Amino acid sequence: MNSLGLPNLGFGVGLRATHFPYLMSHDDPLVDWFEIISENFLHNHGYARHVLATLAEKRPVVMHGVSLNLGSYDPLNRDYLAALKDLANWLQPAWISDHLCWTGIHGVNSHDLLPLPLNEETLQHVSNRIDQVQEALGRPLILENPSSYLTFSSSTIPEAEFLAALAGRTGCGLLLDVNNVYVSATNHGFDAQAYIQQLPADRIVQVHLAGHTDCGDCLVDTHDQPVPTPVWELYLLAQRRCGGAATLLEWDAAIPAYEELVAELNKARGVLAGAMPTAAVRQAEDALSTPIAFQVAVGR
Amino acid sequence: MKRDDPARIQAWLKTVLVSRGDLAGKLTTAASAHGLALAEVVAGGYGASAERRLDVYAAGYVLRLVACLQEQYPALTAFMGEAMFAVFAKAYVVTHPPDSWRLEHLGRRFPEFLRETRPRQADAAGETFYALPAEIARFEWAKSQALTAPGFEGAAVGVVPGLGPLGYLGEACSVELPDCLRLETLRYDVPTFLAAFGADPKTPLPAARQTHLAVSRVDYRLTVLEVADWAHAFLVACRGGGSVQEAVAASSQATGQKASAIQAYLMLWLPTAIQFGLLRLR
Ligand SMILES: [Fe+2]
Numbered sequence: 001m002n003s004l005g006l007p008n009l010g011f012g013v014g015l016r017a018t019h020f021p022y023l024m025s026h027d028d029p030l031v032d033w034f035e036i037i038s039e040n041f042l043h044n045h046g047y048a049r050h051v052l053a054t055l056a057e058k059r060p061v062v063m064h065g066v067s068l069n070l071g072s073y074d075p076l077n078r079d080y081l082a083a084l085k086d087l088a089n090w091l092q093p094a095w096i097s098d099h100l101c102w103t104g105i106h107g108v109n110s111h112d113l114l115p116l117p118l119n120e121e122t123l124q125h126v127s128n129r130i131d132q133v134q135e136a137l138g139r140p141l142i143l144e145n146p147s148s149y150l151t152f153s154s155s156t157i158p159e160a161e162f163l164a165a166l167a168g169r170t171g172c173g174l175l176l177d178v179n180n181v182y183v184s185a186t187n188h189g190f191d192a193q194a195y196i197q198q199l200p201a202d203r204i205v206q207v208h209l210a211g212h213t214d215c216g217d218c219l220v221d222t223h224d225q226p227v228p229t230p231v232w233e234l235y236l237l238a239q240r241r242c243g244g245a246a247t248l249l250e251w252d253a254a255i256p257a258y259e260e261l262v263a264e265l266n267k268a269r270g271v272l273a274g275a276m277p278t279a280a281v282r283q284a285e286d287a288l289s290t291p292i293a294f295q296v297a298v299g300r
Numbered sequence: 301m302k303r304d305d306p307a308r309i310q311a312w313l314k315t316v317l318v319s320r321g322d323l324a325g326k327l328t329t330a331a332s333a334h335g336l337a338l339a340e341v342v343a344g345g346y347g348a349s350a351e352r353r354l355d356v357y358a359a360g361y362v363l364r365l366v367a368c369l370q371e372q373y374p375a376l377t378a379f380m381g382e383a384m385f386a387v388f389a390k391a392y393v394v395t396h397p398p399d400s401w402r403l404e405h406l407g408r409r410f411p412e413f414l415r416e417t418r419p420r421q422a423d424a425a426g427e428t429f430y431a432l433p434a435e436i437a438r439f440e441w442a443k444s445q446a447l448t449a450p451g452f453e454g455a456a457v458g459v460v461p462g463l464g465p466l467g468y469l470g471e472a473c474s475v476e477l478p479d480c481l482r483l484e485t486l487r488y489d490v491p492t493f494l495a496a497f498g499a500d501p502k503t504p505l506p507a508a509r510q511t512h513l514a515v516s517r518v519d520y521r522l523t524v525l526e527v528a529d530w531a532h533a534f535l536v537a538c539r540g541g542g543s544v545q546e547a548v549a550a551s552s553q554a555t556g557q558k559a560s561a562i563q564a565y566l567m568l569w570l571p572t573a574i575q576f577g578l579l580r581l582r
Binding site: 039042043044045046047048050067069072073077080102103104105106107108109110111112114116117119121122125149150151152153154155187188189217218220288289290291292293294295296297 | 304306307309310311313314317318340341342343346347348350352353354356357360361363364365367368370371372397398399400401402403404406447448449450451453479480517520
């Protein structure tokens with residue numbers, strides 16, 4: 001159990017519109033819990049919200065956001081925060097998460113998870129913003145490590161240390177994406193296992209699993225693949241360290257049929273029981289990071 | 301502002317993402333706007349070059365948004381072909397960088413952009429070829445709005461109990477439209493053309509025909525109904541929230557048809573309008 005008192009929900013998947021037909025025609029959702037992309041539902045009063053209401057009756061749901069723009073030097077978007085709180089009041093999620101990143105500035109929203117310099121100045125800035133978000137939401141924020149492709153000359157604090165400091169200063173929880181750790185570690189040449197060892201284990205509330213693509217000179221976080229073996233190894237390390245955190249499989253492009261997705265998720269149960277899957281990383285000349293087109297699908 | 305100010309670095313990266321041109325051009329624009337060069341912002345010395353690292357973000361930004369536009373405009377993508385669609389979608393993204401966290405708002409101005417940027421053609425066939433994409437886009441945008449705005453689900457929908465056909469037109473009766481109703485007047489019969497095009501991509505282009513569409517939702521399913529001039533004017537008037545009689549009068553004035561004729565049409569049409577989720581009576 002983490003020090004935030006949040007439960008280990010077991011094994012879950014990201015809810016995607018392409019799986020609505022399966023989920024609405026089968027009584028058993030085959031997984032322990034669901035993670036939604038909050039933005040898909042904030043202003044959606046159509047079928048997607050109906051599906052969500054149906055599933056929330058059966059299983060716990062977590063709200064995972066991509067638009068908090070936490071690291072930005074634009075003011076926090078109060079309309080967005082209010083909409084997030086409204087959805088949380090209606091849905092009663094187990095927790096709410098977003099990323100250590102920024103998404104836009106000066107009114108532009110890139111719809112990407114952009115990196116920020118990691119130094120004492122940005123640590124103070126992000127801490128203050130997390131304080132404001134937690135006050136607005138009336139609950140702790142769960143913060144995810146992003147995957148990144150560049151680092152800044154002005155960065156002075158390693159990412160794991162930065163996250164640990166944020167958790168210490170603000171009381172926020174951590175969503176440890178072991179695929180992102182692997183991608184960033186490979187791209188920037190740091191030790192992925194040491195990164196996980198440096199995080200405060202009692203703050204890890206959730207673990208993300210996903211696949212990526214090897215473009216030769218860098219790894220790209222494509223969320224369109226089975227989880228490769230080195231990411232499973234980090235998953236095992238993370239679960240051993242934190243003594244069991246909620247597991248979530250993300251799959252956002254070339255999304256397989258629901259049963260296939262669940263079969264991939266269930267490998268995580270196997271890993272904890274000692275069965276390490278053998279899966280290579282896909283190689284490609286080029287690849288799109290952080291696919292989001294699935295978010296536009298409305299399900300009917 | 302100092303060179304490593306994080307707000308300045310963010311503004312620099314934003315400029316790189318949204319500027320026109322290849323990466324070198326983007327960097328030139330960002331350098332002149334913010335006085336920062338790639339080498340002083342991005343750390344080097346390990347693995348891929350700073351240019352390559354930045355390009356994962358710069359190229360990904362456009363491709364990611366183009367993929368979203370394809371998802372929002374699937375029929376238009378099929379009509380134009382993926383490659384041609386991507387040309388216009390990229391130009392749109394560069395012209396109108398997203399200004400909202402609401403991803404569904406990304407394509408809001410795409411129909412207008414297509415209309416404004418279409419080549420002007422002299423002959424009728426060319427005119428249709430270049431005008432049709434904007435009209436298809438307007439239809440698809442209306443559909444996506446109708447699918448997600450609040451509808452009548454969860455509330456009792458249908459005729460008011462105890463009212464006969466004449467009761468529809470009583471003074472006390474008012475019409476309520478769902479938020480998800482979209483009224484579009486297109487220059488072509490787009491739904492009919494798209495249905496034919498879906499079955500056979502060699503379907504000839506349609507002749508121009510003004511088409512009033514009411515796009516809505518019933519039990520979470522999309523509905524599309526072509527409506528006559530008088531019904532379109534009636535629904536537009538109902539948006540104001542007046543009584544049935546007031547909307548009939550407005551429709552009469554807009555179309556030049558007698559109010560008594562519109563009342564007669566209305567009696568025949570209301571059950572269909574209710575069935576398609578265009579309105580309910582209170
Ligand atoms: Fe993740």
